[in-house]
Amino acid sequence: MSPASGPGPRWLLFSFGMGLVSGSKCPPSCQCQAEEVICTGTQLTEYPPDIPLNTRRLFLNNNSITYLPAMNLGLLSDLVYLDCRDNLISEVMDYTFIGVFRLLYLDLSSNNLSWVSPYSFSMLSNLVQLNISNNPHLLALNKYTFANTSSLRHLDLRNTGLQTLDHSAFQNLLTLQTLYLSGNPWKCNCSFLDFTIYLIVTHLNHPADDQTATCVEPELPGLPHHAGGEPRLRYMSIHPTWTTKDYIFLLLISFCIFAGTVPPWLTGVCAVVYQNARRKSSDAEDEDEHGQPVEVSRRISREGRTRARTA
Template structure:
């Protein structure tokens, strides 16, 4: 085929494919060398025209409310995603299913209220995760970080967390830094397992360590959560408070009362049984005596009848 005849269908398909990969840079964003920067562009939705070969994506300081898995999943080469300071409220199942190469993820300073247990299920290469400054985020499921086995830095500062399940960190063997300050930690007995985890995990100490403190109960308010394990162990395992003593006293009283009632009922049943047995014995004795009298009378009458010389009384 000569050049004069124009490009063939193969060339057109190749050009179309390259156009999809290259993409057209989103409006008001800067695209260069596999990096897209859309910082502070007042975006309300996730941009759909991002080049598919993008490796670093900056969406911080916008008003984006959600991360659509369909569009995000097209960016299979993405390793760095910054969504800081947006209005994202939820991260649903498999949101990041297509960006399994992701190493850095920043979801800080959003309006997060819910993180699905399977949100990060495919992010096995994730090294740094920032979810700080989401004051409405009060709960994390124990399987939230189950597959993020490469995670080294986890930032959970200034959220609404009151407790965490220690099993949530069971698979994070590479974890080096864990930031927990600014949360209203409730250091009750259900917090004990996580407090023990903090004691034995040998995480790298940081300036954040002493700022992560208990808010409740009152006797532990202000205690660093990294040092509350032993006091909690004493309070919850080896020490009984006034409520515990009252509870044990009530149990003892109930056992005593139940035993007393059972003994009284048993005694009454025994007395009634003995009375019934005695009455039955008396009735049997009367019947036996009557039978003896009748027999003796019959024998006597027989002797009288058989002996004509026996004096007749009548």
């Protein structure tokens, strides 16, 4: 029996054939046509099985999916469009999209996102449009989140819980054209100044409906976020606003400093007064001691002159 006809090659051919068959199926309740799989509103609670391996456009929106498995997604190496909006996804882990490096469009809006790993999008160097809006539990983004998405042109961050952004998170987004920021509780303090300056310098496009992106706290409520680099915020950065607690603290510090310097000052004054008094007393004693002999010699001289005249 030749090696080609042995049980080993037959098993490999069988497995390969099963892979092709499974990869050509269509998930239940989904529609598959021309490299496109549509599973919109099919009450899915998890990522569907049997998605054709040649899928280029995948619609998983309006379901109850809570997790995106990296292994299953990694099989779709030709995927360029992924719509996962209106689901229950709570986090995106490291390298979730490691196998879909051709992806151009990714929509994760209207989920329950509270955490996006710094390396979630690290393999998406071809990504052009990313939407993670309407995730109110998303409070922060790591500065490395967009480090490798160098082709990104449109980024939607509307209606999240973001309060501030590190301007260095955007330093590799040289092709970024549109940035949506409205509906977030922006905390326009001094640490936010660098980001607002970045927005002004880069001349990013802010759509008309994004004019509602305003500061919420602490000192500039209602001020448009793109005006954060204007003189008011710059003045706040150089001249911070003092509160009543700040004044009380400053008063206590001043009192402690004053209380600590008064005793040494009084001691020094007393020492000077004492030394002056002692010096004057010493001078007076010297005059008494040396003044007596001088007066006696004068008297003897006068008596001698008187006797001489008499004689």
